């Protein structure tokens with residue numbers, strides 16, 4: 075029988091060894107161990123997510139106490155040390171000595187009797203001599219300092235420091251590590267925001283209002299979503315407020331035809347269906363059956379009747395859609411640097427080369443899908459990244475190629491989000507400056 079620490083160790087082994095996504099591994103593991111208490115589930119989740127999120131910092135710390143560097147250690151020992159250091163440094167509720175004893179027991183249980191002394195020595199040394207860790211001085215090496223302190227690859231920090239001042243970069247990094255609430259959109263077709271709030275609170279969930287939209291809430295203290303009545307009844311959809319702003323600025327009117335070309339799991343399509351108030355039609359598309367099934371599940375749960383989902387590769391022209399959309403949503407695949415707080419794996423997987431490939435893919439998709447917009451229709455381009463090449467530079471490129479004009483977002487946005495760029499038709503949301511994920515939205519109108 076495995077205890078929660080061993081389950082967490084196996085999850086971290088799987089994530090780091092097989093390059094699996096943290097959220098997928100966690101959801102599989104938690105499904106396999108459904109009988110676990112809520113407390114144990116959150117303990118496992120916290121250790122896995124936290125260890126992956128802080129991996130650069132944790133390895134840096136271990137390497138200051140060990141003559142054998144983490145990349146030369148046996149994978150089990152390396153990951154056992156990693157989850158233990160995470161608990162020692164970032165989880166106050168666990169006594170350090172217990173973390174150390176449990177790690178030694180686990181090393182023995184997993185066949186590493188001979189290395190249990192090594193594990194014990196390193197962890198005891200970290201506990202006894204915390205001052206031994208030294209980070210590069212911030213003034214001399216800001217990128218190195220920020221990278222090691224906030225566990226972010228060096229090249230990403232250097233890129234951000236070219237675009238933003240140090241305080242903004244720190245804000246992004248701090249928010250990314252801190253902000254762990256789930257944001258939800260109230261399904262106004264079924265329930266009012268106040269009713270939803272009461273219902274969730276009656277189910278023991280902590281609920282806060284969103285920062286920008288009256289139908290957005292931030293929730294925490296629930297076991298899992300499927301265990302909530304309000305979720306099963308389709309009273310809400312998990313969606314970040316930044317992503318809800320796409321619906322807010324789309325200007326969708328009753329009777330409109332909306333096409334969403336990269337839609338799974340359906341956040342923006344479903345919001346569009348709601349904004350149509352049971353009229354019009356949303357065609358929600360993604361590249362595979364696997365992806366489209368997520369949209370279908372959400373349509374069924376939320377109970378909208380004016381939306382259909384189908385497999386359609388956005389790179390392949392769908393003749394029947396040409397000039398059919400009053401509103402086209404293109405929320406394209408991107409480097410995801412705005413949602414690292416929710417998906418920590420992104421920061422380790424993305425590279426400069428991958429970002430360049432994504433820009434090419436985004437432009438290839440735009441070349442095809444812009445044809446679906448009616449003359450005079452609206453085109454909303456969005457992404458969940460803060461990389462300008464995938465955002466404003468793509469929009470500028472697009473406007474040079476095609477007859478589309480940017481339009482002010484201000485009539486649709488809460489005043490607090492107004493800026494020079496929103497007047498020009500685009501909004502770059504930055505974690506730490508804005509109270510939501512990093513996200514980009516541009517609103518364009520087809521001229522002829």
Ligand SMILES: C[S@@+](CC[C@H](N)C(=O)[O-])C[C@H]1O[C@@H](n2cnc3c(N)ncnc32)[C@H](O)[C@@H]1O
Nearest residue numbers: 336337338339340341342360361387388405407
């Ligand atoms: C940023 S996500 C979309 C999120 C979604 N709009 C929402 O609000 O829930 C990008 C999506 O693009 C899809 N995608 C990638 N390449 C595609 C292609 N060639 N055709 C259609 N969809 C594609 C991915 O499967 C992914 O679901």
